Amino acid sequence: MISIIDVLRRLDAGEIAADWAAGACAEAIAAREADIGAFVRTDIARATAQARAATGQPLRGMPIAVKDIIDTFDMPTEYGSPIYAGHQPRADAALVAMARRAGGVVLGKTVTTEFAYFTPGKTRNPHNLAHTPGGSSSGSAAAVAAGMAPLAFGTQTAGSVVRPASFCGVVGYKPSSKLLPVTGIKCFSWTLDTAGLFAATVADAAFATAAITGRDLRIDRATPATPSIALVRTHLWGEASDAMQRAFDVATRAAEAAGARVRELELPQSFTDAFEAQDIVQNYEANQALAFEYDNHREQLSAPLRALLEKAGHVSSDDYDSARRIARRARSAFNDMVDADVILTPSAPGIAPEGLASTGRPIFNRLWSLLGNPCINVPGLSDQAGMPLGMQIVGRFGRDRAALEAAAFLERALRASAA
Numbered sequence: 001m002i003s004i005i006d007v008l009r010r011l012d013a014g015e016i017a018a019d020w021a022a023g024a025c026a027e028a029i030a031a032r033e034a035d036i037g038a039f040v041r042t043d044i045a046r047a048t049a050q051a052r053a054a055t056g057q058p059l060r061g062m063p064i065a066v067k068d069i070i071d072t073f074d075m076p077t078e079y080g081s082p083i084y085a086g087h088q089p090r091a092d093a094a095l096v097a098m099a100r101r102a103g104g105v106v107l108g109k110t111v112t113t114e115f116a117y118f119t120p121g122k123t124r125n126p127h128n129l130a131h132t133p134g135g136s137s138s139g140s141a142a143a144v145a146a147g148m149a150p151l152a153f154g155t156q157t158a159g160s161v162v163r164p165a166s167f168c169g170v171v172g173y174k175p176s177s178k179l180l181p182v183t184g185i186k187c188f189s190w191t192l193d194t195a196g197l198f199a200a201t202v203a204d205a206a207f208a209t210a211a212i213t214g215r216d217l218r219i220d221r222a223t224p225a226t227p228s229i230a231l232v233r234t235h236l237w238g239e240a241s242d243a244m245q246r247a248f249d250v251a252t253r254a255a256e257a258a259g260a261r262v263r264e265l266e267l268p269q270s271f272t273d274a275f276e277a278q279d280i281v282q283n284y285e286a287n288q289a290l291a292f293e294y295d296n297h298r299e300q301l302s303a304p305l306r307a308l309l310e311k312a313g314h315v316s317s318d319d320y321d322s323a324r325r326i327a328r329r330a331r332s333a334f335n336d337m338v339d340a341d342v343i344l345t346p347s348a349p350g351i352a353p354e355g356l357a358s359t360g361r362p363i364f365n366r367l368w369s370l371l372g373n374p375c376i377n378v379p380g381l382s383d384q385a386g387m388p389l390g391m392q393i394v395g396r397f398g399r400d401r402a403a404l405e406a407a408a409f410l411e412r413a414l415r416a417s418a419a
Contacts, residue, residue, distance in 0.1 A: 001144060002025070003204055004204040022061070023048065025150070036123060038111060038143040039111065039143065040139070042109075047106065054103045057211075059103035061104075062208075064105065064107060064152065065153070066153050067116075067136075070155070070186075071093040072093070074106070075106065075109050079115055080112040080121060083300045094184055095180055096184070110137075116136040116137075116157060116188050117136065120132065121138055127388060131354050131387065133168050134165075134166070137152075137154025137156070137164050138164055138359065140198050142164075144168070150199065152198040153196075155196065156174045156193075157193050159364070161173070161196035161197075161375075161377075162377045163348050163360055164198075165377035166377050166388060166390025167348065167390075169390070170199070171377060173196055175209065176397050176399075177372030182195055187285075187289040202219070202408040206401075224412070225405055226409060227341040229263075229340055229341065229342055230340035231248075231265060231344050232266075232267060233266075234271075235275070236349075241351070244348070244389055247391070251381065251414065254417035257417065262344075265337075265343070271333070271334075274329075274367055274370055275366055277322075278367065280315060284320040286312055287309055327370050342394060343394040344392070348360060348361075351387035372397050374403040374404075376395075376404060377392055378392070380415060380418070381414060391410060393407040
């Protein structure tokens with residue numbers, strides 16, 4: 001993988017040229033893209049030329065892979081659907097425009113599931129081509145894992161940043177809700193859709209987000225603070241594989257050995273109710289967000305998405321409003337009951353499932369997406385076959401820097417325990 005911070009340090013030291021990262025991405029794409037299929041399209045020549053011209057900005061020509069539900073004015077955006085084949089937006093999504101302003105260059109558009117729902121694309125897992133990379137940000141996670149991009153944008157409505165990051169063994173950062181703008185991103189659920197990103201390390205993700213937003217999120221300048229951590233297994237613990245449960249214990253011991261204050265936390269029934277409410281909110285809003293496509297191009301929708309929208313059409317406004325109230329109460333309860341800096345919980349039920357028919361289940365992500373908390377997948381663990389198993393750090397809403405620091409702490413702790 002390519003580290004953003006490492007590239008920029010070498011660039012500042014005069015060790016590499018401004019287009020080095022673009023060239024490294026081009027080599028990796030040439031070597032691995034045919035097998036992995038992370039991209040819908042690339043424009044390496046333009047990205048290289050723009051990288052050479054980038055000076056002064058924080059990202060200084062850093063190549064970025066952009067999920068293909070995020071609009072780009074200079075590349076088609078097809079939302080993973082034949083309905084939008086060749087669709088060319090007139091403007092960048094706000095996130096892309098901000099990234100260009102910060103000196104990033106768009107390397108290409110990455111594969112997404114259809115409208116960021118569950119129907120898989122062509123992408124394969126770089127660690128084992130017989131396994132899914134996850135979804136819906138499948139191409140973005142795989143591109144970073146395979147060294148084809150140092151930074152990639154994705155989105156999460158249920159688990160579409162953290163889960164593929166876990167499956168592909170990269171850092172996936174879903175910020176607090178709406179920290180990154182979603183204007184110009186194809187909507188599935190306006191309450192839940194959250195822009196996020198993938199990178200090689202937690203410090204890389206923090207640096208890139210700081211560069212794009214101008215927020216004080218950088219954590220690469222000092223040793224991360226030692227956090228207090230609440231271990232949350234949730235009511236779904238029985239759904240976690242044996243390998244994931246063992247990895248969770250390894251991560252717990254590593255954090256304790258590094259000095260973290262760790263304790264168990266059992267969530268009350270209200271959080272189980274909130275988990276169920278996420279699906280209601282998501283489906284009710286998807287039925288409205290995709291009303292045009294369903295009414296006018298139904299035959300071009302996949303069978304699973306058609307079934308979802310038909311089912312969602314029967315969700316009443318009363319049920320939707322009740323689900324939103326449940327979510328609001330859970331957000332308030334989280335701040336009252338969690339007496340720790342962050343939560344540690346699995347990023348996924350286990351390794352990436354074998355086969356490409358499914359992108360895996362977001363059951364360990366849905367709750368936190370509903371609450372809007374910042375979430376970071378921390379890689380560094382694997383099963384006996386070498387397939388990645390990710391740990392999820394969940395922070396308090398709006399306390400993204402603290403969550404990133406805790407994730408960096410765990411990242412270091414896992415490296416030390418493996419040494």
